[in-house]
Amino acid sequence: MQIQNILLTIDKISTFIGQAFSWLIVSLTFMITWEVISRYAFDNPHPWAFDVMIMMYGSVFMMAGAYTLSKNGHVRGDVLYGFFSPRVQASLDLLLYFLFFIPGVFALAWAGYNFAGEAWAINEHSNVTADGPPVYPFKTILPVAGAFLLLQGVVEIIRCVICIREGEWPSREQDVEEVDVEKLKEMVHVKDEDIAALDRFVVAQEGAHSSAHGGAAK
C-alpha cells in the first residue's frame, strides 16, 4: 500500500501540472479571438501575437504529456492488447517501457536540456518578427516536460511490476473521460431501464426474422 500511495502522489503531481497548463487553452482561445477582432475592427495587429500563440500551444501539449500518460490516455494500437489478460499486458508494457520509452524519452529530455541551455546562454529571442519575445523559457519546456514524463514513466513501470505480481492493474485516480457513458446518459435523460426495456423490440424482431426464415424453408 505504501507503494500505491507514492504512485498516486506522483500521478497527482503529473495531473496537477498538466491541468494547470491546460488552462492555457482558454487564454489561447481568447487571445486569438481578441487578436482577430483587434486586427479587423481596430486595424491594430500585434507582431508578438504569433509567437505567443505558438508558445501557449507548445506548452499545453508538452506539459500535458505526463498527465495523459498518468491517465493512460496515449493512443495504443488496440488490435490485440485489449484481449490480453492483465498479466500479459503488463509484461509486454514492462518490456517495451525499457525498450522504447526510457531510451526515447530520456534522450529527448537530455537533448532538450542542452538545447534549452544554449538558448539561455545566448539569451535567444524569436526571429519570426523583429524584436521578438524571448524563446528560452519556451525551450525550457522541452526538458521539463521530458523529465516529468520520465518520472511518470517510472510510475507506470512500477505499475506493470505490481500488475505482474498481483494479476490485476492497480487502480488509478478518476479523471474526466471523453466518452463518459453515464454522463452522456444523464445528458439526454436516458436510464438503464429504458435501454433494457428496448430489448423486447430487438427480441421481437429476431423472432419475426427466424419465423419468416422458417416459413421460407418449408
Added chain:
Amino acid sequence: MKIRKELWFGFSLMAAILLVTVIFMPWSNMQNGHIGLLMLSLVVVAIMLGFPTAFTLMGMGVFFAWLAYRSGNPDLAVRQTLDLMVQRAYSVMSNDVLISIPLFVFMGYLVERANLISKLFRALELALARVPGALAVATLVTCAIFATATGIVGAVVTLMGLLALPAMLKSGYDVRLSAGVITAGGCLGILIPPSVLLIVYGATAGVSVVQLYAGAFFPGIMLASLYIGYVIIVAKWKPHLAPPLPMEERHVDLPAANEKMRDAISHRVLPGLIGALKGSRNLGISTGVIAKQGFVALLPAMALALFLGFTWHLATKPVVTNEAAGLVEMGGGIAEEAAEGASGGLDEPKEEGGLAEPKEEGGLAEPKEEGGDLKEPPADDGLKEPPADGVKELPAANAAAEPVKSATAAAPPAPSAVDTAPGPAAGITPEAAERRPIPIWYWIVLGVSVTSAVGFYTIFTFVRLEVFKMLLGSFFPLALMILAVLGSIVFGFATPTEAAALGSAGGFILAAAYKQLNFGVVKESVFLTAKTSAMVCWLFVGSSIFSAAFALLGGQNLVEQWVLSLNMTPLQFMLLSQFIIFILGWPLEWTEIIVIFMPIFIPLLPHFHVDPLFFGLLVALNLQTAFLSPPVAMAAFYLKGVSPPHVTLNQIFAGMMPFMVIQVFALALLYIFPEIGMWLPGVLYGN
C-alpha cells in the same frame, strides 16, 4: 470464442508481416535502406503489441537514427541523434498548423456540452417526418451536423445510440440498419471539415489546410448524401426495414394561443395570425403574442428579401464578377455571425433553403433543412445554379417581375393564388442610371424565390411553425457556426488557427445560450482538450523522429526505386496506395496511418503526377472505412456499449457493411470525378 478469433487475426497479421520481411530481406547484403524497411515492418508489429504508439515511434526512431548516424561517423552518432531528436520535437512544438488542433478539439467539447443534440434530433425527426426512412435520415443529418461541429466520434455515436436507436427500434426499424446508420453517421465528422484528420494530414504532407478544407467539403457532403440516398431507397424498397413514422410520433404540441388560432381561424399561420389580430377580442390573445409569432413566421420571408436585395445589389453593381460577389456575400454572413446578432445570424441557411425548395414539391419543411445542410457556399450556388433550374421549372419566368419586398409581403394574405407565380407583371421598377441593367437570370432567381415563398407560406401551418421554431433553436445555430468557421477559413478571412479560436469562442457562446456554461463544463472541456492534444501532438513528436530516421537510413529511396521499377501507371499506383491504406485501416487507427505512412507515400506522388491535395482527399475518405472496419471499428464498440443486450456486435458489424461499400463507391466516384473535390479549391485559389 470471440476473443480467440480476434487474437488469431492479430497474430496472423503480425506473423505475415514478419514472414514477408524475413523472406524478402537480403540478409547477406544489408544496406542502410534495407534496415529502414526492416524498421518499418517492425514498427507495425510493435504498434500492434499495444504500447502507446507515440513512444514506440520515439524509441524506435532514436535507435535507428543512431544506427544511421553510426554508419556515417561513429564518434558523432550520439550527438547527432540527440540533435535530430530535439530539432524534431521543437518543430512540432512550434508548428503553426498543429496549433489549430487544441482549438478545434476545444470547440468540439464545448459544443458537445451545450447539449443540443436531443433538440436537434427531435426537430429533424419532425421536419423530415414525410421522407421515407424519416428516422434514419434524421439520424444521419443529426450525426453529420453534430459530428462536424464536435469531431468526437465516440461521443456522437454514444449519444445517437442513446437517442436514435431507441426511437428507431420502437418504430420497428431493422436493428442492423439502425446500427449502420448511427455508426456511419457518427464517423462523418472526421471527413467533413473542420476536421482534425485534415489538419494532421496537412501538417504531415505539407499541404495547405485551407485548401484541404475547401476540397473536402463536397466529398463530405457527397458521402452524407449517398448515405441518405441509400437509406431512402431501402425504406422505399423494403418498408419493413424502415417503416414510416407513426402518426403519434409526429404529434407536435402547440402553444395554447396558437392552438386557439388554428381551431378558430385557419390552420395556416399567416391567415391565422391576421385573423386573430383583427378579432383579437374574440380570442383573447394579446397583440404581443401574435407579433412574436408573426416575427418568427416572417423570418424566412425576411431572409429571402434580404438575399434578393443583396443579389440585386451585386448583380447590378458596376463591374463585379461572380466570384468576387461570392467573397463579399460570404463575408457579410460571417460579419453577422461574429456579431452574434440573433436575427442577422439566422439569415443565411434559409436563403439556400429558399432556393433549394423549388426542386421538390410537397412537404416544404423538408427541403428547407436539406437545403441548409447540403447546399453550401451560398454565393456561388446561389448565383450560378438557380438560373438553370428556373429555366426548366418556370418557363413563364417573367411572370414574377414584381418588386421584391412587396411580393413577399403581399403574397401570403392571398393564398388563393396558390400554385402559380404570384401575379402578372406589375411593372418593373426603374433602376438608377449608373447601375447595370438587371440581368435576365436575376429575374429568374426572383421568380423562383417568390414562387417558392408563396408556396412555402401556403403550406406553412401552425404545426410547421412549431417545427420551424425547434429548428431555429437547434439546427440553424450549429449549421451557422460550422459555416462561419469554414467560410472564414475557405474565403481567406481568417487562418485555420484564428477560425478555430473563433469557433471555440462560439462554443462558449453556444453553451452559454443553452444555459449549460458553468465552471465545471469549462474545466472538463479544458482537461479533455489537453489530453487529446497531448495524445495527437506527442504522436507527432514520435512520428517525426521516426520518419527522420527512416529518411536517414535511405528507406525512402529504396521504396521509391522499388515503386518506380514496377512501372505502374498512375491509376495502378493510386489503386495500390489506397488499397494499402484501406488494409492498414484494419489494425491501425487513422492517426497512426497518417503520421507513419503518409511521409512514405507523399514523396512518390510527383512521379505519378498526383496532386498531394487530391491524394489527401482520397485518403481522408478512405480512412472513414478505418472506423467502420472490424475488428478495430471503434464506432461499433461505442454503440454496443449503450444498446440493449440482445443487439450483438455481429449485427452492428453487419449493419456497417453497406455503408462501407458506399464509402468505397464514394472513393471511386471521387477518383473518377476529381472535380468533386478539386473544383472548389480550384475556383478559390486557382490551382
